Amino acid sequence: WINWTSQQFMYSTVGINFGSWTSHIPMWSSPNSQFVTVPIVWAGTAYLWLVAIPGYAGSRFMTWLRSRNPGIGFFRLLGTTFLAFVVFDLILETVIVRTQLFSYSSTVPSLTLFAEKKYQFPIYETASWCATYLGLACIHHVRDDRGRTLVERGIDNLRISGRAKTFAR
Numbered sequence: 001w002i003n004w005t006s007q008q009f010m011y012s013t014v015g016i017n018f019g020s021w022t023s024h025i026p027m028w029s030s031p032n033s034q035f036v037t038v039p040i041v042w043a044g045t046a047y048l049w050l051v052a053i054p055g056y057a058g059s060r061f062m063t064w065l066r067s068r069n070p071g072i073g074f075f076r077l078l079g080t081t082f083l084a085f086v087v088f089d090l091i092l093e094t095v096i097v098r099t100q101l102f103s104y105s106s107t108v109p110s111l112t113l114f115a116e117k118k119y120q121f122p123i124y125e126t127a128s129w130c131a132t133y134l135g136l137a138c139i140h141h142v143r144d145d146r147g148r149t150l151v152e153r154g155i156d157n158l159r160i161s162g163r164a165k166t167f168a169r
Contacts, residue, residue: 007036008106008122015039042101050092055136058085062141081137085130093129097121 023034107122109115
């Protein structure tokens with residue numbers, strides 16, 4: 001989404017790629033986005049290990065924090081988890097940018113670490129990803145006594161069979 005209006009984020013051209021699909025997204029206004037590389041192996045698997053796994057790990061971290069300090073308030077729990085994600089994301093993205101698996105070609109200099117270097121990194125990217133991680137962690141962490149997340153509650157009220165309930169969940 002960082003490339004919605006202008007090209008700011010780019011993958012390395014080392015991986016196998018067939019161009020980008022973003023030019024087919026309605027209202028996408030980044031010019032010539034069909035020529036941007038999107039390596040299918042890297043980009044296709046990255047969202048599993050760079051989004052889903054940290055979200056799950058954050059949920060487990062929240063559970064661990066609650067076990068160590070049962071009286072911890074909800075907002076303190078969120079803040080501590082967010083800060084843990086900040087540390088994680090800064091380390092991860094620094095390694096990825098330094099190895100040039102991807103780069104940020106256009107950033108806001110005052111909000112960027114190592115501005116105007118080939119390995120520059122926008123801090124606002126950390127804030128947005130950590131908020132995403134925290135949201136995913138909360139969805140998994142905040143479960144009822146039957147292990148159901150907020151969106152799964154009420155599934156027993158539906159008049160459908162077991163497999164259909166599993167599909168609906």
